[in-house]
Amino acid sequence: MSDNSLLTLGRHATVDLHTHTVASDGRWTPETLVARAASLGLRIMAIADHDALDSIAPARARAGARGIALVSGVEVTTRWDGRQWHLLVYGADSERGPVHDLVAESRARHIAAATEAIARLKGAGYAVPSLDAAVAGRPPLPIYVMDALIRDDLAPNMLAANRLVSEELGVPFSIDVPLEEAVAAAHAAGAVAILAHPGRDEGAGVLEPARLARLLAIAPLDGLEVHYPTHTLDQVREYADLAARHGLLRSCGSDSHGPNRPRDPLAYHSSLIAPLLTRLGFTFPPRGHERPRGEGHFISRLDPAGKTDNATPPTKEDEAR
Ligand SMILES: [Zn+2]
Numbered sequence: 001m002s003d004n005s006l007l008t009l010g011r012h013a014t015v016d017l018h019t020h021t022v023a024s025d026g027r028w029t030p031e032t033l034v035a036r037a038a039s040l041g042l043r044i045m046a047i048a049d050h051d052a053l054d055s056i057a058p059a060r061a062r063a064g065a066r067g068i069a070l071v072s073g074v075e076v077t078t079r080w081d082g083r084q085w086h087l088l089v090y091g092a093d094s095e096r097g098p099v100h101d102l103v104a105e106s107r108a109r110h111i112a113a114a115t116e117a118i119a120r121l122k123g124a125g126y127a128v129p130s131l132d133a134a135v136a137g138r139p140p141l142p143i144y145v146m147d148a149l150i151r152d153d154l155a156p157n158m159l160a161a162n163r164l165v166s167e168e169l170g171v172p173f174s175i176d177v178p179l180e181e182a183v184a185a186a187h188a189a190g191a192v193a194i195l196a197h198p199g200r201d202e203g204a205g206v207l208e209p210a211r212l213a214r215l216l217a218i219a220p221l222d223g224l225e226v227h228y229p230t231h232t233l234d235q236v237r238e239y240a241d242l243a244a245r246h247g248l249l250r251s252c253g254s255d256s257h258g259p260n261r262p263r264d265p266l267a268y269h270s271s272l273i274a275p276l277l278t279r280l281g282f283t284f285p286p287r288g289h290e291r292p293r294g295e296g297h298f299i300s301r302l303d304p305a306g307k308t309d310n311a312t313p314p315t316k317e318d319e320a321r
């Protein structure tokens with residue numbers, strides 16, 4: 001982080017560690033995302049694009065100018081135990097080093113596969129009029145191609161679009177890296193590895209306790225994204241318990257991909273994930289140091305522990321954040 005003053009948090013700082021931009025499949029540009037985060041009163045945010053770090057540098061200075069600490073993040077597409085898992089990596093250098101190199105290599109494979117798929121779609125006579133709008137002048141990615149296939153009614157969903165390209169056109173379209181390799185790269189970079197949305201079921205099931213134990217035996221994860229918009233309150237409690245049992249950190253994030261896509265960023269209370277924020281270099285004032293304040297931008301229903309601090313007025317310090 002370029003500005004060290006951003007590392008010292010007020011007690012009621014808000015945070016969203018999971019957003020996407022145009023560098024992957026999001027609609028936010030670094031500018032529009034930072035502006036929206038500022039309007040929500042976010043104090044800390046992370047951009048965690050799929051297999052891309054390109055928006056970190058352009059967003060960082062803009063965020064800093066608005067008093068928002070931008071945490072470098074990336075959501076790496078990984079594979080373990082016969083399926084894909086999304087791994088959130090926080091705090092890695094976005095321009096060099098082990099995580100940058102792993103992501104650059106993976107991104108090159110994504111672009112090569114998408115380029116090949118587009119050529120073969122043309123060669124096989126498929127009309128995909130939405131393709132140009134989906135790619136929008138960026139390096140092509142499989143996600144854009146699949147999006148266009150769905151928009152043009154060539155496939156009903158992502159799975160079918162993937163099959164069309166993989167099986168009919170012969171271009172492997174599920175590109176990932178071994179989970180343990182991504183965790184190792186994160187640790188080599190001094191970064192933190194968090195398993196994304198463990199309770200989101202996409203047909204392959206959620207992360208169960210026994211599976212987590214097996215996973216930890218092969219890849220020393222640092223934490224779980226316990227607080228996630230589609231997790232039920234029971235899931236939040238279960239994953240918080242599971243994290244505590246294994247000594248894992250908790251994370252939180254909206255997974256916002258654009259305005260209302262499927263939602264805007266969310267203002268989680270930083271106390272939910274204080275150990276993770278401490279690990280990322282943030283410091284909190286000692287308890288009792290600040291006068292209490294009101295709810296501010298904190299969304300209380302997202303806090304399963306009920307630590308809403310609603311009844312207290314704001315301090316000047318917090319208002320000046
Ligand atoms: Zn994900």
Ligand SMILES: [Zn+2]
Pocket residue numbers: 018020048075255
């Ligand atoms: Zn995501």
